[in-house]
Amino acid sequence: MTAAIAYPSYRQPKMRWLPSVPEHWNEQRAKTFFREVDERSKTGQEELLSVSHLTGVTPRSQKKVTMFKAASYVGSKLCRPGDIVINTLWAWMAALGASKHVGIVSPAYGVYRPHRVESFNPAYLDYLLRTRAYIAEYIGRSTGIRSSRLRLYPNQFLDIALIQPPRSEQDQIVAYLRAQDAHIARFIKTRRDLISLLIELKQTIIEGAVTQGLNSATEKRHSGIEWIPQIPAHWETSKLKHVAAFNPSRSESAAFRLSDASVSFLPMECITTDGKLQSIETRKTSDVWEGYTYFRRNDVVMAKITPCFENGKGGLLDTLPTEIGFGTTEFIVLRAAEQRVRPAFLAKLLSLRTFRVLGADAMTGAAGQQRVPLGFVKNFGIVLPPLGEQDQILNELQTATAEQDVAIEKIRGEIALIREYRDCLIADVVTGQVDVRGWQPGPEDVVDDAALAVLGDDLEDMTGEEGGDGED
Template sequence: MKNIYPSYRTACMRWLPPVPEHWNEQRAKTFFREIDERSKTGQEELLSVSHLTGITPRSQKKVTMFKAASYVGSKLCRPGDIVINTLWAWMAALGTSRHAGIVSPAYGVYRPHRTDSFNPGYLDYLLRTRAYVAEYIGRSTGIQSSRLRLYPDQFLDIRLLQPPRLEQDQIVVYLQAQDSRIARFIKAKRNLIALLLEQKQRIIDHAVTRGLETAVPLTYSNVEWLGDIPEHWNVALLKHVADVRFSGVDKHSHGGETPVRLCNYTDVYKNDSITEDMDLMRATATAAEITRLTLKADDVIITKDSESPDDIGVPAWVPKDLPGVVCAYHLGLLRPEPERVMGEFLFRAIGSARIAQQFHILASGVTRFALGKHDVKNAIIALPPIEEQKAICDWIAKECQPLDDAIARAKEEIKLIREYRDRLIADVVTGQVDVRNWVPNPDDLITEEDLVALGDDEEIDTDLENENDDD
C-alpha cells in the first residue's frame, strides 16, 4: 500500500487532484517574473527545450535538422530559470534550466524572485505533468490546435503547487533515483534495438547488392564502392530510373492557398513508410506545389539536409496514394519509372549502407550538410530486373519480420515504462504519494550518463519549429 499524507485539501488549480493540506499554492507571478535579456555574441551554450527532458544542452541531443546561422539576439537564461517554448507548451516543451545559455528568442524565460522558493528539479517535474499541460492548453490562444501559444500573462497567472522546501528536495532525490533505474532499462532496450537493426541492415545490404542466388555469376560493376554485382544486373543513375523533385513547401498556412497535410523531415527520418494514418502537420500549398509534390503510390522520399552527413539520404516509401499529403521542405521526392524500378526496391536500395554512403560523401557543408539535386540525380544503384526486384522485396520483408516484431516489442516496453514514469511523477509531485521517509539504497546511484537515456530517439525537435518560425 502506498504512503499518503494525513490530510488533503481541494487544489485551487482545476486539473490537480486533492493536495496535502500544508502545501502552498500561489500564482506563478508570486514566484517568477518574465526576463528578456539578449545575447550580443551568440557564443553562449545553446540549450534545447524538450517535452521529455526539459532544458538540456543541444550538444547532448541527436539533432536531425539545421541550427540557425547566428544566435546573436537569442534569449539568455540562467540556472533556475523556467524556459517555455511558447508554441509547444501544449506538448510540455518547457522546464527549469540547470544551465546558463541561450534559447530561441521566441521562448518565454522566467526568473525566480527568490532562489529558495523552489528546488528547480521539483518544478521541472511538476510543470510537465498532465495536469499542468491541460492548464497550458486551456490558457493558450491560436486558430489551429498545433499552433497554440502560451503567452507570459497567462503562464504567470497559473497557480504553482509549492511543498515545503525540504519536502521538495526529498521528492527530487526520490524521483531522480527512480529515473536512474528507468533510464538504465530504456538504455538496455535501445541497445537491443540497435543490434536488431544491425542484423536487419545486413540482410538488406546483401539482398540489394548481390541478390538472392548464391551461385549466380558476378561481374565487376565498375564502381569501386559497389564492387561485384550479378552479371545480369545493371548499374543505374537515379535520374535514369526516377524523377527527382525537391520541395520548398514550408510549414506555414498562407492566405489564398489550399489546406494540405505535410510530410515533414521527421516523418521521413523516423519511419520506413508514410501512410494515411500518420499524424501529419497541417499547412497550405499552392496549386502548382500540390500538383508536383502530392505523394503517390511507390514514391520514395529522402532527407536532403541535416546537421550531420550521416542523417542525409534517409529514405521512406509511400505504399499507397495519399491525396492531400504534400512533401515538405528539406526533402527530396523520387518518383520511380515503374518499368525500370519498384518504389519499394528503390527504398531498400537507398537505405542500404553501401549505397547510402555515397550520399554521406556527396553532402556538402561544415556545420550544415546538404545534398544538391545534381547529387541525388547522379547517385548510383545496382538494378536487377523488375521481377527480381519484387522477389527481393518479398524476401526482405519475410526475413526481417521477426526482427521487426522484436523491435516493436522493445519499443512498446519503452513506451510502457515511460507511461509508468509519467504516472509516478504526477503522483509524487502532487502529494498523492508521501516519500518523506523514503531512504535510498546502493542501487539508487544517480549518474548523468544514465539520465541522458530518458531522452527519446523520437523526441520532437521543438527548437526547429521556432527557428523556422517568423510569425
C-alpha cells in the first residue's frame, strides 16, 4: 500500500459525476476511441462469454451460472480482446467490461471496438467503467419505463466522456490495483474459510438436535430410514411430500398482480450459505409475475442446481419484507403443513449435510447444469418430533448456535468493509485522486490470477447467479 499522493494540478472534467481529474489527462467522448461492431458467429462454436455486473466479461465455463444453454449460438455476437461489451438491459448495474477473450455474447449486447488498440489498457477501462461515477452516467442516459427495464443504447454509450491518462500511467494504475486486489483477495479468502468452518460447526450441532433430540437418554427405536438408524422412540417418520406443499400456485395472490403491488425479489445471491436473507430488492408484481418462482413469507426455499444445492443455499423466508415474493427459477419452494412441522424446523431439515450429499448423488442433467430431482426431494425420508418438542429444539438451537452466528456476521461485516474500501480505492486511483506513478511493487505484491478469482467468487457467494448477466 502506498500513501495517498495527489497530482500537482487538476481541472474540472466534462462528465458531471466525476471529481476533478489531473490536468494533463485527456477526455473525449467514447466515440472518439470506440466504434460499435456487429460481427456474428457463423458456427456458434466460439467460447461463450458471460457479462456480469459482478465480474465483467468472463468465460461462461469459469462461472457458476444457472441459465440454460441455447440449442445453437449461431448468430451470436463475436467480441475480441480489448472490446468493450455491454449488457444493454443491465448497464445501469454496470453489467459490462473489457474482454480478454475471443468469444461470443448475446446478440442483444453492445460490442465496441477501439479505433486504436494503444489508446487504452483494457484493464484500466474495466476498472473505470464500473466505478459509481460511470454507473450514474449510464443510469442518466438509459431509457425505459421503469428502472428494471432501462436500456443503454449504442449512441448513448458512445456519447459518454471517457477520461484517458497517458498509456504509461494507465499501465501503472493497473499494476498497482492488481497488487492491491491480490492483498484483498488473500484477506477475503481467509475470512471465507473461517466462515465455512463456523457453518460446519453449526451444522454438526443442528444435525444432532433435529435427528436425535435434546435428551440423549431418551429411548430409541429403528427409524427404517437408511441415513438415520436410531431415533427417539416417540418420534414419527415421514416423507417431505407428506409434510409440505411444493411450489404453491401464484394464482393465490392474483390480487397482487391486479394492483401491481411491490413484492420482494430474491435472486440466489440474496441468500447466504447458512440461510440468511440479505439485500432483498422490491419490484412491481408485473415485472416478476412471469418467469420467476413465487413464494410467500414463511415458505422455505432451497436451491436445486449445482453447486448451490450442495452449498446449502436456501432457508426460511421469515424475514421477507413483503407478504409475497418472487425469485430465481432455480428455487424449489416448500410450504410447511402447520399441523405436522414448524416452518423453521423444516428449514433445518433441508439444511442438513446428509440431505445435500444424498441429493447431489441423485442429481441429473449435463455437467455444470445438474439439478436435484423434485422426486428425490418429495420422497426424502425425515423424522419428526411432536410440535412442542420441535419448538424446544428450535429454541435450544438458537442459543447453541448464537456464538457462531455472531462470529459469522462479524466476519461478513469485515468482508463488506474491505470491499467498500476496494471500491473507493479503485475510484480514487482511476480518476486520478491518488497519484501512483511513483509506486514500485515489493516482494509482498505478488499477483496470482487464480488468487484474484476469489474477488469474483466472493461477490457471487457461490450462488450460480450472474446477477446482471441476463440470458445469453
